Amino acid sequence: MNIMCKGNMLKAVITRIDYDDLYELEKSTLKKLKKISIEHGLTINMTRELNAEEDFELNDPTILRELPNEYIKTCMCNSYFNEKLDFIVEINQFFIRIIQKVNRLTYTNYEDNHLLILLNFINEIKSEELIIRRVSIKKVDEANFKDLKIMEQYFKPEIVQQNIFGLNVNWNIPSSGASTVQNLQYKNKNINFYKKIDRVSVRERFEDRVLDNIYYKIYLEYEVYNRRIEETCDIEKSLIEINSITRELFLNSFTGKGRSVIEKGGVIGDYESNE
Incomplete structure (x- = not known):
């Protein structure tokens, strides 16, 4: 499919x-x-x-x-x-x-x-x-959400980590955010994964008013690489294989609800700036 x-x-x-x-x-x-x-x-x-x-x-x-x-x-x-x-x-x-x-x-x-x-x-x-x-x-993905709870409906808890220290965590403060760097292997391919979530305030004009809108931005980098290169390496074949892994990693980041939206060609996120 x-x-x-x-x-x-x-x-x-x-x-x-x-x-x-x-x-x-x-x-x-x-x-x-x-x-x-x-x-x-x-x-x-x-x-x-x-x-x-x-x-x-x-x-x-x-x-x-x-x-x-x-x-x-x-x-x-x-x-x-x-x-x-x-x-x-x-x-x-x-x-x-x-x-x-x-x-x-x-x-x-x-x-x-x-x-x-x-x-x-x-x-x-x-x-x-x-x-x-x-x-x-390397694939770079980004989306904006009104609330971390909405974000967690689409992304797995391991990605958002909203309650990493329990229910008393408060992310609704200026400059709150989180970042993660992971180096691992997936199906014998080397992976560099980077995630960053930021609370962002943007001044936007709505009709005759200027409002400070708060949203949460999720930024994801999926980098798949291969260092075990043979002398007879087929570059095209190698890149097609690597690209298929970036797709798998991306899809595996979502909950069932998020994956359903993706597979139907829908939009992930709450803001027009996603476009």
């Missing part, structure tokens, strides 16, 4: 492939990459310096690679994007990363909206020298 399971919660999809240092991308390769980017509507391109914190800090429990900051600062990243900045491709001598901000009206699935573009880019740099060290997909 093919389930459109984003439930209007999906906000971003990030695919990343790390490989051994290629030292430098050849000019002929860069020309081909620019041509591919234009074919996909990514008409703007620029180069930037790599950043040790933003580009190399992963949520993995073990470090993938250690590089001196002095060396990182000398390396450049080629970026291709559109005017809306809702689709960005970054390629450098260490990794390729695609960042897609999801439009719920046009997004259908990972294979059609994301994977095909990635493969077009990665195929241009594939060679015997390309040794893949890590393949990952």
Whole structure:
């Protein structure tokens, strides 16, 4: 059964492939990459310096690679994007990363909206020298609720943890919130799961009045990655398998009521900002 399971919660999809240092991308390769980017509507391109914190800090429990900051600062990243900045491709001598901000009206699935573009880019740099060290997909989901009790009707108690210390807990105070980072395995795939719940006050205009509305925002990151890469690794097959796990993790976060809404293509959350 093919389930459109984003439930209007999906906000971003990030695919990343790390490989051994290629030292430098050849000019002929860069020309081909620019041509591919234009074919996909990514008409703007620029180069930037790599950043040790933003580009190399992963949520993995073990470090993938250690590089001196002095060396990182000398390396450049080629970026291709559109005017809306809702689709960005970054390629450098260490990794390729695609960042897609999801439009719920046009997004259908990972294979059609994301994977095909990635493969077009990665195929241009594939060679015997390309040794893949890590393949990952991260899905970012977000929704807003009027009350934590409503949120708990849709998400499992293990996700919300409203009563983690008993019935005397009070979340209705300014700046209350919770965050969780978990590193685990699921069906032999490595998982980085991040959850954050915040109490948020937003000033909104209603007719001729300005009101401070309070809601609870749930932010979820499901990152599935594989480090056991064989020399004959089929990148497409590996990413399709990883993507199927992100779907399972997402669906397994819900109660029966929440899953029913998701499977029927409904909306999770109470606010129009979910859209």
